Amino acid sequence: MARVAVDIGVEDQNRSALTDGTACPICRDTGPRDVLLDLDVVWLTASRSAPLPGYVCVVAKRHVVEPFHLEASEGHVFWDMLMNVARGVEACTGAAKMNYEIHGNTVPHVHVHLFPRYPGDPFEGRPIDTAAAQPFVRTDEDLTRLRLAISAAVG
Numbered sequence: 001m002a003r004v005a006v007d008i009g010v011e012d013q014n015r016s017a018l019t020d021g022t023a024c025p026i027c028r029d030t031g032p033r034d035v036l037l038d039l040d041v042v043w044l045t046a047s048r049s050a051p052l053p054g055y056v057c058v059v060a061k062r063h064v065v066e067p068f069h070l071e072a073s074e075g076h077v078f079w080d081m082l083m084n085v086a087r088g089v090e091a092c093t094g095a096a097k098m099n100y101e102i103h104g105n106t107v108p109h110v111h112v113h114l115f116p117r118y119p120g121d122p123f124e125g126r127p128i129d130t131a132a133a134q135p136f137v138r139t140d141e142d143l144t145r146l147r148l149a150i151s152a153a154v155g
Contacts, residue, residue: 019108021063026109032059036147039154041077044085046143051133052123054093054116054146058082065108081154082112088153089116092146099128 017023034047045057086098095116102112
């Protein structure tokens, strides 16, 4: 997914256009790249290159900057879907732990990164640093297994 550098301390025209959705790369492209599953209120993305095996990103379909900007019913579905996706990733990968990251400083459109953690992973004992990560390259079969496991968990 394209990254747009934004200084969150500066209220300028670009920041306003990103936050209101008019310049949001997800909205502009009518959705994120590398969509693995198109679900109720979210897209699930998983590119071939990932910081850890099983990494996925859950992206809200409606443009909001913060999760609390989602309508109550939409928010419940968003978080329930996120938990079901995490269950599917765990079932597929056997992850020992799941890390959830939600920032929005670069792309202010609600999305949550799911990082399955494993004993001996490159970030063991420390936070994940995607800039320093040697990417894992996933095959079509890897992505199909992930899609099927998550689909089964989502129901």
